[in-house]
Amino acid sequence: MCGIVGIVDAGGVSFQLYYALYALQHRGQESAGISTFEGATLYTHKAQGLVAEVFNRHTLQELRGKAGIGHVRYPTTGSKIPENVQPFNFKYRGLTLSIAHNGNLVNTTELRGEYERRGQIFCTTTDTEIIGSIIADALRASKSMEDAVLLCMRRLRGSYATVALLNDAIYAFRDPLGIKPLCIGKLDQGYIVASESVAIDALDGTFIRDVRPGELVRIDESGLSSTQISTANRRAHCIFEYIYFARADSVMDGKLVYDVRRQIGQKLYETSPVEADLVSPVPDSGTAYAAGYAERSGIPFLEGLMKNRYMGRTFIMPTQKQRDRAVRIKLNTVRGNLKNKRVVLVDDSIVRGTTSRRIVKMIREAGADEVHLRVGSPPIIAPCYLGVDMPTRAELIASGREVEAVRESVGAASLVYIPLEDLVEATGFGELDICTGCLTGCYPVEIDGEKTSRCVVSYMGGSLQSDLSTFDSGKEET
Numbered sequence: 001m002c003g004i005v006g007i008v009d010a011g012g013v014s015f016q017l018y019y020a021l022y023a024l025q026h027r028g029q030e031s032a033g034i035s036t037f038e039g040a041t042l043y044t045h046k047a048q049g050l051v052a053e054v055f056n057r058h059t060l061q062e063l064r065g066k067a068g069i070g071h072v073r074y075p076t077t078g079s080k081i082p083e084n085v086q087p088f089n090f091k092y093r094g095l096t097l098s099i100a101h102n103g104n105l106v107n108t109t110e111l112r113g114e115y116e117r118r119g120q121i122f123c124t125t126t127d128t129e130i131i132g133s134i135i136a137d138a139l140r141a142s143k144s145m146e147d148a149v150l151l152c153m154r155r156l157r158g159s160y161a162t163v164a165l166l167n168d169a170i171y172a173f174r175d176p177l178g179i180k181p182l183c184i185g186k187l188d189q190g191y192i193v194a195s196e197s198v199a200i201d202a203l204d205g206t207f208i209r210d211v212r213p214g215e216l217v218r219i220d221e222s223g224l225s226s227t228q229i230s231t232a233n234r235r236a237h238c239i240f241e242y243i244y245f246a247r248a249d250s251v252m253d254g255k256l257v258y259d260v261r262r263q264i265g266q267k268l269y270e271t272s273p274v275e276a277d278l279v280s281p282v283p284d285s286g287t288a289y290a291a292g293y294a295e296r297s298g299i300p301f302l303e304g305l306m307k308n309r310y311m312g313r314t315f316i317m318p319t320q321k322q323r324d325r326a327v328r329i330k331l332n333t334v335r336g337n338l339k340n341k342r343v344v345l346v347d348d349s350i351v352r353g354t355t356s357r358r359i360v361k362m363i364r365e366a367g368a369d370e371v372h373l374r375v376g377s378p379p380i381i382a383p384c385y386l387g388v389d390m391p392t393r394a395e396l397i398a399s400g401r402e403v404e405a406v407r408e409s410v411g412a413a414s415l416v417y418i419p420l421e422d423l424v425e426a427t428g429f430g431e432l433d434i435c436t437g438c439l440t441g442c443y444p445v446e447i448d449g450e451k452t453s454r455c456v457v458s459y460m461g462g463s464l465q466s467d468l469s470t471f472d473s474g475k476e477e478t
């Protein structure tokens with residue numbers, strides 16, 4: 001779930017891009033990068049590390065121009081190596097293209113093979129380079145950016161919210177199902193597109209709207225224009241954005257994330273009331289859920305865990321060793337709030353169980369009488385292929401296990417997950433407008449060996465109808 005941003009601003013963009021990436025840091029902690037354009041020169045600075053580690057005043061001053069894009073990475077395809085740090089640049093005669101992507105393709109191997117057979121040499125091991133290659137190839141053949149993106153949408157399978165800097169114009173597009181978020185804001189002297197609205201807020205901008213699924217937006221110094229490249233008969237917004245990834249203060253596809261989480265917290269109490277002395281969130285992402293739970297139950301909201309504010313997110317760290325170590329440093333108990341108390345502990349999700357195992361033990365050691373765990377998502381039972389790094393069933397604590405076995409494994413007195421119907425209702429979307437692959441094992445795009453739900457996409461000009469389910473006969477439809 002990387003974070004992407006594109007800005008055109010008459011006053012210069014590098015510092016603005018930096019602050020926008022800072023606001024999106026929670027979406028990717030592995031690397032950060034910015035590309036800008038001025039005159040005939042493409043400037044790029046990128047490296048592994050957090051936004052504040054990668055850039056300083058000097059590097060930002062060197063990034064000249066009034067248009068640029070930025071990226072924070074959370075690796076999903078291609079390992080954690082310097083070559084995979086985005087944005088990626090493509091140069092050909094008078095053409096300079098820089099590209100940054102949030103999402104994950106499921107036909108990378110097939111497309112890479114095809115391009116390699118045509119003589120293409122790839123410099124990275126990511127899926128993103130394929131998107132850049134398709135666009136650069138089309139532009140080299142004198143096609144328009146609209147044609148290039150049309151080709152992308154016909155060829156790419158998976159999720160892709162993308163920003164591209166083509167000379168001094170920014171292009172932004174979203175896959176036909178709108179799996180990953182992308183929104184548009186107005187700045188004093190220009191425009192911004194970003195993964196989440198918090199990046200617009202950080203620049204004192206005004207939220208305009210979301211980029212529509214299948215839409216291509218162009219921004220340059222004369223303003224903003226849009227072309228609808230493809231249209232689908234459904235959407236598939238990622239449910240995990242609402243559960244965990246997005247910041248609670250973001251408005252995403254018309255929903256304030258905090259409201260969704262708070263409502264889930266309320267429903268969690270209604271699903272299975274419990275008598276307790278306090279409701280404690282698991283910071284950060286569990287907080288809005290706990291607020292809703294406390295509100296509905298009337299049980300006092302009290303923090304039993306304190307988060308070290310200098311620690312980032314643990315779930316998105318690449319190795320189990322790093323994740324274990326990080327949880328130990330990140331969370332500590334507030335002993336006085338827990339001693340001899342019956343505690344309802346509310347978190348957004350249990351994925352591998354790293355966090356819950358550790359904190360239930362810590363809270364018990366702090367003297368709590370009972371720890372009741374409440375979770376704002378149903379059990380995560382299937383891998384995500386579309387942008388969350390949980391690639392195998394084996395690593396998921398709830399995959400192939402009953403709730404009782406998970407409860408025992410994390411050591412809680414009781415464990416309750418929100419039912420899927422309640423979660424879907426809280427998002428306000430229809431069941432067919434969100435991707436619940438990680439919760440149901442049924443995906444909105446064709447994935448080898450997995451169930452696929454029906455989806456029909458039509459493309460600009462109406463000449464091509466692609467029914468993804470035809471690749472998939474015999475598999476279940478929802």
Ligand SMILES: O=P(O)(O)OC[C@H]1O[C@H](OP(=O)(O)OP(=O)(O)O)[C@H](O)[C@@H]1O
Nearest residue numbers: 284285313314315350351352353354355
């Ligand atoms: O079961 P696990 O594999 O531990 O994964 C789930 C946990 O990881 C996430 O927290 P994280 O620390 O990444 O981020 P947060 O500070 O936003 O809650 C999530 O909020 C859960 O607490």
Ligand SMILES: NC(=O)CC[C@H](N)C(=O)O
Nearest residue numbers: 001002075076077102103
């Ligand atoms: N999390 C993401 O959006 C990652 C983008 C891309 N798949 C990469 O791994 O670099």
Ligand SMILES: [Mg+2]
Nearest residue numbers: 283284285286
């Ligand atoms: Mg958490």
